[in-house]
Amino acid sequence: MIRPASRLAALKPSPIRALSEGAGPDAIPLGLGEPTWALPEPGRKALAAFQGICAYGPTVGFPELRKAIAARHDAMPDEVLVTTGSEEALFSLLHAWVEPGDAILMSDPGFVAYQSIATLAGAEAITYPLDAAHRFRLDAEALIEKLDAPRLKAVILNHPCNPTGGGADAVSLRRVAEACEARGLLLISDEVYKELHLTTPQPSLRDVSRYGVVTSSMSKGWGGPGLRVGWMVGDPAWLAPARTVHAFAVTTAALPSQRAALALLEASDSVLAEARAFLRERWTALSSALKTHLNMDAAPPDGAFYHWMPLPPFAHADPMAFCLRLRDEAKVVLVPGIVFGEGGRAFARLSFAASPDQLSEGVRRLAPFWERG
Missing domain, CATH: 3.90.1150.10 (Aspartate Aminotransferase, domain 1)
Structure with missing residues (x-):
């Protein structure tokens, strides 16, 4: 068998x-x-109003949505790739850039899917600590200490963090970005919870550096996990190989969901x-x-x-x-x-x-x- x-x-x-x-x-x-x-109502109305041919649409996402995402991230539309949720963004990025036997650095504790995606890419998951002494926030020094690990290829940040809710300050993000750039590492900043702050707005990696790729989605702040719309934002040179994986894995994000995502972004x-x-x-x-x-x-x-x-x-x-x-x-x-x-x-x-x-x-x-x- x-x-x-x-x-x-x-x-x-x-x-x-x-x-x-x-x-x-x-x-x-x-x-x-x-x-x-x-x-939210703008998303519901957009889905209800969808008419005509339900086509595939562009692999990278339809232009109006890419423009709206770019505006939120102070980017150009060609720096945006729309994906089927943020997990697919991570899947496509890591499968595009990581070779079997490479290492991927992620937090402990951290989102369980990171390790699974690393395993599917044939990579080893290694970790940097988040601890109570730092209120489970990003500790740049602890992360940077791990950056010279053998065969390290990529680093994943998640802030605010699932599962701890701990954030990252701008100084720490800048230090990590500079250290990753100096070593030529792929830096991925998963910011899917960024909009869900209770008190103080949280910084984005793009507020302090244009190095690396930011991922996010409709699933948390905009209340649409079932839409399965996410995105990655970064230099087109980082995105181009991921676009190839994305195209063969999912072709494109669903067009009705993209229309709903645009309506939600416009009503952010x-x-x-x-x-x-x-x-x-x-x-x-x-x-x-x-x-x-x-x-x-x-x-x-x-x-x-x-x-x-x-x-x-x-x-x-x-x-x-x-x-x-x-x-x-x-x-x-x-x-x-x-x-x-x-x-x-x-x-x-x-x-x-x-x-x-x-x-x-x-x-x-x-x-x-x-x-x-």
Whole structure:
């Protein structure tokens, strides 16, 4: 019998989805990282109004959308490639630039898809730390120390970070960009959560440097994960090889979704203001519940809709088993931080995109399990 490709052996099904999909109907879902609000009205209207031939369209994305994305990133349209979500942007970039046996540097803890994409490209994933001493924000010095690793080809930043919510300041971004440029490394800045700040706006890599490639998408701030529209922005010389991979992998992003994305971008001021207000309301509910039921004082994340929640010490030995208990007994789904890397062993990711009532009730259900040894 024919066997699957050997490179798949190192890949495992997403533990995040396994946790969520195994939950009962009465479980409170605080696990999956996606907006829970409706697609904003401009996007809905654009989809409803779509008529005529549903063609492929240009491989790089249709011109009006590329122009709108370029305007948000202080770029030219030829510096934009529209993709099928930001993960496809990462997939195309890494498969275009990385050889089997090369290394890719990413954060620990960090978004689980980075390592999987590296594995599919035949690369080794190596990590730089994000730690509590720096509030899980980018530590430029710790990252730069790793840049002389053998066969290092690419560096991935994610700020604000999934799963920690930690950001990156402009000085750190500039230092990392300068260090990567000096070594000729591909620098990718995943900024999909940049627009979802609760207090202070977050910088972009492009605010401090034109070196590297920025990726983002409609999935978070604009509330359209199902549109599957993302993009990469950077020097056309970086994008051209990725365009080849993109063309053979997906041909182009879906045209109706691109039309909706354009409408959402054109209404960004109101769409993003509503998203931030939505999250501030939910953060208020969550922080109040944490104080009431667990006597925890929690600082808001720099961005995204995640609370990086400390686990009780007795759970550190087997965080996955503890979170399975929470799912099955407390009826609350959290994601153990260990799935994002060893640096997350003492934490769980809690998504506060849920309703205020769900957040309050979820924390109330968790409280007894924090008290048990």
